[in-house]
């Protein structure tokens with residue numbers, strides 16, 4: 001029997017069309033691209049995670065000459081939040097953006113490993129973690145939950 005998965009998400013024509021707090025979150029993610037350490041890829045990714053109490057924790061990709069030892073911006077942010085604020089392991093929204101070698105802002109969509117990591121926090125908190133992705137030309141795509149981004153995820 002054939003089955004189909006439908007993914008619900010929203011797109012906005014510009015950052016300013018987002019709710020204020022999500023626009024501000026994306027601005028923090030944009031700033032965070034400046035803290036990326038990406039000498040090998042030249043792809044500077046910034047992430048900003050908003051906790052339920054309003055705290056914002058930022059992350060950026062941190063690369064290493066032993067390539068797999070580096071870490072994506074999304075996991076840098078969420079692991080930092082979990083380590084620094086274990087009492088508020090409750091995440092509302094994550095904004096993600098990248099800057100290419102020319103310094104131009106561009107799209108960043110979480111990789112598979114980041115989706116799996118984010119999903120575990122979402123499962124544990126029992127409510128959705130919204131994922132806000134910058135798109136080419138300043139548009140924005142919003143996924144209402146991490147589960148939306150990773151159907152048939154690994155669990156045991």
Ligand code: THU
Nearest residue numbers: 041043045061072073109110111
């Ligand atoms: N990267 C991220 O930080 N987040 C993503 O969502 C995709 C990829 C990083 C990993 C590596 O440092 C560089 O971007 C190129 O893959």
